[in-house]
Amino acid sequence: MSRLLVCPPDFFRIAYEINPWMRRTNRVDHRRAVRQWHELMRVLGKDVGVVLEQMTPIPGLPDLVFTANAGIVVGRTAVVSRFRYPERQPEEAHFEAWFRGQGYDVVTVEQELFFEGAGDLLGFSEYWFGGYRQRSDIRVFPILSERFHREIIPLELVDSRFYHLDTCLCSLSGGELLYFPAAFDVYGQAAIAERVPDKLRLPVPEDEALRFACNAVCVGKHVVLPTGCPTTQTWLRMRGYQTHQVQLDEFMKSGGSAKCLTLALD
């Protein structure tokens, strides 16, 4: 059974601005955010049937709720993130402590290399895509590739609204891919097209991309995605996926949605 790491949004708010979505004036309705998060947990736990591992929220770390950026987990090894922005760097120690507490072999990347975990590294069993330029450093991928014997195809993220790879690209269990082409340069678009055949690729329309259709959680034949993405949903259903929509607009104020709120542990 799949396990996901999550963190309750007790201290979630917009405390700083480190991506174009964040506006401190755009206050989070905290009660509403808590409700939305619990609804996501209910869908994941009950409808999808995953095991949810909760870590303890920490006051003053509003983005700890976005556990996708804790790092990446491969087998019993966890690579802990190194955040680009100082605002999120204090999260590193807490994620690291959680991994150690769970008995993972913890690996850290070089001090001067930024790496924002599953937010920028995702893909299929044989190869991964690595998003760089906005947050993660491209130099981290050869290191991880060597460590995990996995091909990592770096993709430059060229639109600051799609600052993590998981905001504009989502790999599905059947080998399909959701992505927003304009978030990549022509080289990245060509590299994606070279790897994933046309019929397995859905170029998500811009309005749905801006609702973070690509920030979806896929577990087996289930896909949990934000509301307001009908084209994506229809395509997924045609491909045999069961879709679950969750309203997560409070988290969109911070530039995150379903995928950002989870980290795959297995």
Place this chain on the structure above:
Amino acid sequence: MNHYQERVCLQGHIIDSLVLAKVLDLILMMGGTFDLEDVHIGKTREEASHARIRIQSASKALLDDILKAIQPHGASIEREADCRTDTAPADGVLPDDFYATTHLPTQIRLNGRWLDVDRIEMDLAIAVTEAGSVAQAVPMGEVRRGDQIVIGREGVRVIPLQRPRERDVFGFMESQVSAERPHGHIIADIATRMRQMREQHGERRSDSHVLLAGGPAIIHAGGREALTWLIEQGFIHILFCGNALAAHDMEADLFGTSLGYGLTAGRAVPHGHEHHLRTINRIRAIGGIEAAVTSGMIKQGIMAACVRQGVPVVMSGTIRDDGPLPGVITDSVLAQRAMRTLIPGVGLALLVASTLHSVATGNLLPATVPTVCVDVNPSVPTKLADRGSFQAVGLVMDAASFLSELARLLGKST
């Protein structure tokens, strides 16, 4: 010339992701050029690839801009180290692992800065001044005990030749030796260069000297008149030759023969073989070539033209020389030194009808100097190329025909 360069490395899955293509495109789009020095493509999907790229640009600022633009894509500047030096243990002796130069533009890294090596020439060592501000190529024999000499290969870089902007025969900068190709266009290109260089020489521009190194076959074959004209008209600015060219040139003036052959009659004249000895003897008696010309004893010819035009002549002796003429340098190391002092400023070298002087001069020339080697024997340009002067354009033809055609193209009436 794209003199500013840096090496960068790129690694990871750079082929399928098109990251390598992107970096190379960026370099070109920004106005730089690159050489892919080393590319290793991973044999399996998991195995990473790596590439070593040498980036060149016309200015330091542009190079910095390019490096700044490609670094986010993973290009890291190859770690550079200063060059190492050691002291010369004795006069004329280099440290054991001294760096041996090529004749290509070379730089050394000292105190974190890349410094051009002055007076580059093949097969020398590099000496560094105590202050570390000047680096100069130095022949083994000129080294003095205690000189700081570059050792090893670290911190030394050789800059390959760029194709010149001119689209003439020198654009290829490679030895093409064949008797079975038309020569006309090559000689026409040389003439065009020489015309430009005479203008530049008049304006005292750098690298505007035309050097001719020649053998006595120029006289025997009938190229004397053309070469004299070229010197008189200011197309040749330096002459390297041996005892023989000078002796037979003046023999022709005094006796109308070259090695005893009547130049106009075209046959051996009685006792003609003595003429060059008598010529040398007369020059020795009067004290030298310059005295012979200024006194009016020698009236015409190559040596007379050189004296009148103030063209410096280095005459290097050989083991079979008669006489020799006053002014012939019989110590070959001293002759080499005299030739070497005239190399800076040379912008075109014509090596005509002499194996010895062609190879000797070729050895002294930086690869950046356009060079033409003319000989009836194809082995001469070949030999020159084999000894490293790859920039020399080889022309397999007789010296007189070459010089006459060159002079005709430059305006000499026939």
